[in-house]
Amino acid sequence: MLGWALTFLIVALVAGILGFGGIAGASAGIAQILFVVFVVLFLVSLVARALRS
Incomplete structure (x- = not known):
């Protein structure tokens, strides 16, 4: 998803x-x-990982 954001930023x-x-x-x-x-x-995902371990 970060790749798509960077693509639209370049566009x-x-x-x-x-x-x-x-x-x-x-695009911006x-x-x-x-x-x-x-x-x-x-x-x-960070919170879920912290709660899981």
Whole structure:
């Protein structure tokens, strides 16, 4: 999931450099959402692992 967030971040950067503001904004928004989901799932897995052992 982190890989997808980085992919959308790169797409947003390239689109921003080329002047496509709408695509850059949408890609950046998707990258932010995916990153937050990744962090939440990572924290949940850390807590589950700590409780299991």
